[in-house]
Amino acid sequence: MSxxxxxxxxxxxxxxxxxxxxxxxDQLPASDLLPDPFQFFGSDRRVKTKExxxxxxxxxxxxxxxxxxxxxxxxxxxxxVESRTEVPLAGGDVIKYTADxxxxxxxxxxxxxVYYLLNNKEPSSILIYxxxxxxxxxxxxxxxxxxxxxxTALRVAPYEKIARKIYPDxxxxxxxxxxxxxxxxxxxxxxxxEFDKVILTGxxxxxxxxxxxxxxxxxxxxxAPITTLAHAVHHFDEIMWGPGNVKWGNEEYDTFxxxxxxxxxxxxFLGAVIAPxxxxxxxxxxxxxxxxxxxxxxEALVPVYEWLGVSKKLGLYDHSPRGHGVDLDDLxxxxxxxxxxxxxxxPDSGKRFDQISNPDLVGFKWEAPxxxxx
Numbered sequence: 001m002s003x004x005x006x007x008x009x010x011x012x013x014x015x016x017x018x019x020x021x022x023x024x025x026d027q028l029p030a031s032d033l034l035p036d037p038f039q040f041f042g043s044d045r046r047v048k049t050k051e052x053x054x055x056x057x058x059x060x061x062x063x064x065x066x067x068x069x070x071x072x073x074x075x076x077x078x079x080x081v082e083s084r085t086e087v088p089l090a091g092g093d094v095i096k097y098t099a100d101x102x103x104x105x106x107x108x109x110x111x112x113x114v115y116y117l118l119n120n121k122e123p124s125s126i127l128i129y130x131x132x133x134x135x136x137x138x139x140x141x142x143x144x145x146x147x148x149x150x151x152t153a154l155r156v157a158p159y160e161k162i163a164r165k166i167y168p169d170x171x172x173x174x175x176x177x178x179x180x181x182x183x184x185x186x187x188x189x190x191x192x193x194e195f196d197k198v199i200l201t202g203x204x205x206x207x208x209x210x211x212x213x214x215x216x217x218x219x220x221x222x223x224a225p226i227t228t229l230a231h232a233v234h235h236f237d238e239i240m241w242g243p244g245n246v247k248w249g250n251e252e253y254d255t256f257x258x259x260x261x262x263x264x265x266x267x268x269f270l271g272a273v274i275a276p277x278x279x280x281x282x283x284x285x286x287x288x289x290x291x292x293x294x295x296x297x298x299e300a301l302v303p304v305y306e307w308l309g310v311s312k313k314l315g316l317y318d319h320s321p322r323g324h325g326v327d328l329d330d331l332x333x334x335x336x337x338x339x340x341x342x343x344x345x346x347p348d349s350g351k352r353f354d355q356i357s358n359p360d361l362v363g364f365k366w367e368a369p370x371x372x373x374x
Contacts, residue, residue: 079107127150128154182200199224
C-alpha cells in the first residue's frame with residue numbers, strides 16, 4: 001500500500017475567475033472572424049515575447065473557463081494504492097495492471113484503473129484513450145504494444161460524482177469534473193511509472209475532455225482529439241443549439257444561444273494553450289460545420305506553432321469516409337503522428353498531417369508577431 005501527493009497541473013488552472021472581469025454577451029460585438037490569440041483581451045497590447053505569450057495563454061484559459069467550461073475542480077494529486085495486480089500477456093511481453101486506488105483529500109473515494117505496460121527496461125510512451133465506461137481491451141493493448149507503446153483506456157464515468165462530493169461549492173460543468181478525474185489518473189500513472197511521452201486522445205465529448213486535460217496538464221506531450229467539436233465554433237449555431245443537441249457548457253455559455261458570433265473565444269484557443277506541445281486533430285465525413293470547424297481551428301493554429309518554432313508538432317488528419325466515431329485505426333493514426341514528430345519515423349501507412357487546407361475557411365485576418373523574443 002502506498003500514498004502519494006504531488007502537484008503537476010499547470011498553475012493557471014487554479015486561478016480564480018472573476019464574475020465581473022469579462023463582458024456579457026450583450027456587451028460584446030458580433031464578428032465572423034476568429035479571435036486573435038496574440039491580442040490581449042480588451043486591450044491594444046499584443047504578444048511580443050515568450051513571457052507575453054505565457055501571460056496570454058493564462059488569459060485564454062481563464063476566458064475559456066469563464067465563457068464555456070466553468071471553473072476547474074482543483075487537482076489534489078493525492079492517492080493511495082489499495083492493491084495492484086500484474087498479469088502477463090502476449091508471452092510476457094505485456095503486463096496488464098489492475099490498480100484499486102483511493103482518491104481525494106481524505107483518500108476515501110475508490111476507483112479502479114486498468115492499464116498495460118511493455119515488459120522492458122526502457123520507458124515507453126503511453127497512449128491514454130479517454131472513454132465513457134468501457135474497460136480497455138487486452139487485444140487492443142497487445143496490438144498497440146507491437147508499435148512499442150504502453151496503453152490504457154481511462155473511464156470518465158466515476159469522476160463527476162467524486163469531484164462534486166469533494167468540491168460541493170464549485171459549480172463546474174460535467175466536462176470539467178471529467179477533466180479533473182483524467183488528470184488525477186495521469187498523476188497516478190506518471191508517479192508510479194516512467195514514460196517517455198504521454199499521449200492523450202478521445203472521441204467527440206471525450207475528445208473535448210482530452211483536449212482540456214491536455215491544455216491544463218504539462219505532463220501531456222501530445223493531445224489528439226478525434227471528431228471533436230471542442231466548444232465553441234463561433235458561427236455554427238445550428239450545431240451548438242440545434243434539435244437534440246446536448247448542453248455541455250456553463251450558464252454563461254447558454255447566454256450565447258443564437259449569438260455564437262459574439263463569443264470572444266473559440267476552439268483554437270485550446271490548441272494555443274497547448275502549444276508548444278504537440279496537437280493533432282482528426283476529422284471525418286460528418287456535418288460540414290464540424291469539419292469546417294476543424295479546418296478553421298487548424299488554419300488559425302498554424303501561425304501560432306510557426307511563431308513558436310514548432311510547426312511540425314501541429315497536424316490535422318481526415319479519416320473519411322468514416323464519420324463521427326473512432327476505431328482502432330484512429331488510435332494508430334495518433335501513434336503514426338507520434339512516431340513522426342517524436343521519433344522521426346515516417347508512418348508505413350503513408351498518412352500525411354499537413355495537407356488539409358481551405359482558403360475559403362481562413363476565418364481570421366491577424367498575423368503572428370515578429371519572431372518571438374525571450
